[in-house]
Amino acid sequence: MKSVVWWSVGLLFGLGLMALGLFGSGGSGKVLCGSEEMRPGQTCEKTRYGQTSSETYEEKRQQAMDDAATFKGGGRWVTFGIGTVIAGACGWRLIVAIRRRAGQGSGPVAQAQAVPGQQPGFVPPPGFPAQGYPQQGFPAHQNFPQQPGFQQQQGFPPPQGFQQPPPPGYGPRQQ
Numbered sequence: 001m002k003s004v005v006w007w008s009v010g011l012l013f014g015l016g017l018m019a020l021g022l023f024g025s026g027g028s029g030k031v032l033c034g035s036e037e038m039r040p041g042q043t044c045e046k047t048r049y050g051q052t053s054s055e056t057y058e059e060k061r062q063q064a065m066d067d068a069a070t071f072k073g074g075g076r077w078v079t080f081g082i083g084t085v086i087a088g089a090c091g092w093r094l095i096v097a098i099r100r101r102a103g104q105g106s107g108p109v110a111q112a113q114a115v116p117g118q119q120p121g122f123v124p125p126p127g128f129p130a131q132g133y134p135q136q137g138f139p140a141h142q143n144f145p146q147q148p149g150f151q152q153q154q155g156f157p158p159p160q161g162f163q164q165p166p167p168p169g170y171g172p173r174q175q
Helices: 002-023 057-102
Strands: 043-048 051-056
Touching: 002 057, 043 057, 051 057
Parallel strands: none
Antiparallel strands: 043 051
């Protein structure tokens, strides 16, 4: 559930950057000192780290025009491109998360028939049958042929599945 929410937030952020890149103007046309609008002949004073600097209305206006020109030139396309990449990636991951959450998907894992008691998404390799297990209690007793050297203990069901031979060099010693 968390992944669906976060991928949705990422998708909205990417779409917002795309909209800003396409429809943003790069400036309001107003010359501001902080949050207040300046008029011709005024000076803007800023204090940072104990040092005071001042800029005239004309300097601030030229800086705002340069910033707007930069955004209109290439900055808007960079913003649009970054937004497209973020929206595309988050949209794809959102679709994957929703499919995973709904138990749907694509490929052989999602198309396999579900067997009761089997892990979701597990498909046995080709040539091996799917094995289902009872939902509650012990599995039903099955009569398997007795294997040499194997003693069946009382109270335990016989082993199920395919018995694999030991790797080379680990078999019983032959004399």
